[in-house]
Amino acid sequence: MSVPHRFARRAIAAVVLAVILLGLLAAMHAARSEWNDPYPARQADRNILYAAFMERPKRLDPAQAYNENEYTFISEIYEPPFEYQYLLRPYTLVPLTARAMPVPVYLDRHGRRLPADAPARRIAYSVYTIHIRRGIMYQPAPCFARDASGHYLYQSLTRAQLGGIRTIAGFRHTGTRELVAADYVYEIKRLASPWVQSPLFSVLSHYIVGFRRFARTAARIRAALPKVDGRPPYVDLSRIPMAGVKVLGRYTYSITVHGKYPQFLYWMAMPFFAPMPPEADHFFSQPGMKSRDLTLNWYPVGTGPYMLTVNDPNRQMVLERNPNYHPDFYPRRGEPGDAQRGLLKDAGQRLPFIRRVVFSLEREQIPYWDKFLQGYYDESAISTESFNQVVQFSPGGEAELTRSMRAKGIRLVTGVAPSIYYYGFNMLDPVVGGYSQRARRLRRAISIAINIGQYISIFRNGRGLPAQGPLPPGIFGYEPGCAGRDPYIYDCIGGRLRRKPIAVARRLLAEAGYPDGRDARTGKPLLLYYDTYQTGPEAKANMDWMRKEFRKLDIQLVVRATDYNRFQQKMRHGEEQIFSWGWNADYPDPEDFLFLLYGPNSEVGGNGENSANYNNPRYNRLFNRMRNMENGPAREAIIRRMVSMAQRDAPWVWGFYPKEFRLYQAWLHNVKPNYMATNSLKYLRIDPALRARDRRAWNRPVIWPLWVVLALLALLVLPAVLVYRQKERRSPL
């Protein structure tokens, strides 16, 4: 037999063998499990929650972390003294590690005690005394490990002892200890330490007594200490006093703030105020630790329901139940309707329910969404691209799931987030800014012309509520319906809000000196500039829509798109004219939104968050009165006046309050969106058996197309063989 013939036969035999092997392999796998399961098969029916994160957390140190993607993890690990009750609305603070909510003691400037109803101007100091619960233990961690004689094992390590240790798992021993009040005080001192670079430094330095002085003293002490391996050494903050923060006993500490500041309790419910054991800080400050990436930013040490056992933010992060977690129970009280929705079935049960939470990094929307549909994620947001596949609106305007989603048992949970997106006018700009009647009319005309309802419909699939002022729903002072409308922009017709006709806007524009979009004095067309950092195809559609809205008034809008850095620079220097921006609540108090229009908080000059640089002295005075008041009719009346002023001056085109739509699988229980509480994982419960069953049903591999492909390949090979034979047989001329 010739060489080519042998080759052809061997090739065919190899293909046949490969097909048989593939078939056998396929049959074996099909019998075992889902081929597309991204998790180990042994986890299939375990009590594990699967979630995704789209942006890797940068910092896990509670003194530094301030982003949502960081709070997803650290809020489950660190426990501040207070938390938001999971089910109750309006948002209510309840004790977490504290024994009770503290009642502030007010003092005058001589340190004399004042009655609880003393006027704010007389209150020089407010003292919060917090008693924490006994018996709360930290998660197992090497920083607490001790030998038989009680000496710390890993608190005086040499480089040689560190050896080849590159991860926290390299330390064989772990230990724990009881949470004490001094740990909370230590963390507050960390917030004040300049080298920690806490984003809360500037806020707290205005309130906590002695905060700034402590920062100066600590920096001086640190600078005076000799460096170790070229790095500044560990500074024992517990030895440096801070006038306003004191340890009063093993389980008691106090914080003194300047004046009256009821919002301080909200700050204390954030991870910034979680306890930090000095052992952990010292442990990670030892020479050689940082060069091995062993830092507090990578390995948190807390008392919370979960502890971080896998920290690979490029792939996966895993939270495991903290074996030392203190008794904590599912709430017994909820809103009306919660019981009917099954949210109180677990009332009084010990938390947390879930043993392990696996977060996988998903950079792209498509794989994330497809994995959710395959049952490999237990919850998901809805991207704009998938929206029509998932949600449909009933004739009454109610959002509901499509039939295919309902068939899978998927549930839709919606809620309005305590956030606002708006278009701002730079009040320092000579054309759109200022407080003259002309400027107000121009801004109101534009506010009427920009149809936010249409924007929500086109760009957000209806996921938003047109705003009427700076306060979103759920925040004290927000008034729903016609009562809270902006009377300059909306009419109330039959109990429903309706944007004023464009003719009104044109009339206002003419009164502002721009009839038909032209300057009445010069005859030149009115040209306005919109500054944005959004670029790309989606942004282009957005900008086209904006231009269209301005064309309703014959105003020419020039879009100045730039990168984020340049945009921020423009904002800082007040070089923008019109811009869009947003704000998420730090805490559920109107002060956290109304300060966005407070003059001294202006971005230009004040380096604050008032990006429109709105500065109305009357508004500022009212803000100063309102900020320290307790919620009640008097405060509500002041808020109404402030909102009314802002509506009259129109420094913003009130944009919208975002409505969030999230999807949950049938096997996930106790889901209720709480936009303030970031430690919600402990309340969730899953049914692993149902999940395993559904996953099997949804993910059976489809193998027959493989056979078809192989058959096609064989069909292709056959004519090739024939051609080859013909060629070989062809006799040379």
Place this chain on the structure above:
Amino acid sequence: MIAYIIRRILYAIPILIGVNLLTFALFFFVNSPNDMARLHLGVKRVTPQAIAEWKAEHGYDQPLFYNAAAAGAGKLTHTLFFQRSVKLFVFDFGRSDDGRDIGSDIRQRMWPSLAIQVPTLVLGLAVCISMALMTVFFRGTYLDATGVVLAVVMMSISQLFYVIGGQYLFSKVLRLVPISGYDTGLSAIKFVILPIAVGIVSGIGLGVRLNRTFFLEESGKDYVRTARAKGLSEIRVLFRHVLKNAMIPILTGVVVVIPTLFTGSLILESFFGIPGLGSYLIDAIRAQDFGIVHVMVFLGSVLYIVGLILTDISYTLVDPRVRLG
């Protein structure tokens, strides 16, 4: 040859300094240290003091190229450019802006990149050579024409299409492999099958066209005519003569990309969730982490230069006529 290699390495130094200079200029033309600090510290409640402290902590408080306040040589050495560049030339990669050891991250993340890139290169090469040989063997027939048209069509399609199409077909519709993700050890196999397949298929068009050209060029030479005249079969001519001699340009193309396999694929890693060096670079660009961008560009340049030197050396191995001097 040693003298040649030393000379090439010395040539590489000014090239790397130039690349370094360009990286600095381009990066800081777009991002100022203030912008980097703001991005790192977050958008809320960032004070000028916090920015100044962040810059001092990360060494961005120094001038970029020229320090007028310093004395003597310090005018050049007490600059961000000098401080960062000198360390790179001794392969001390330093720390990223979020405090991580870049060298350690690179060592950890090059393995997932290699897990995708090496099989893609090897298998892709085998597939492309086989298919190119087949089209040459059947040249002038409908099989050749179909193959060439298919190759042109395939090379005209963006890799992104193959990625999304592959994920849709094999992960979503047929449910044969996970749509994205990664695991360590043998568990990684099920995650890398699809990216490797996509990498191979997306490279077939270009690879077949290129290799076919090499083979056709060889098959028209005198020694091939002589071999055929001696009565050798077409298969033997192709495999024993044409393939062997066409391997020189093929090898050249392959050796030059071998070192760059370490740096991974930006698209594949991003869409398939592979925690390799490609996604490392993308994350760093998004986060404006100059430390990582600087190191990755430098490393890419070094690897490319190494690739070129290896290519030259490989010439001498496959073609005894070539002498490096």
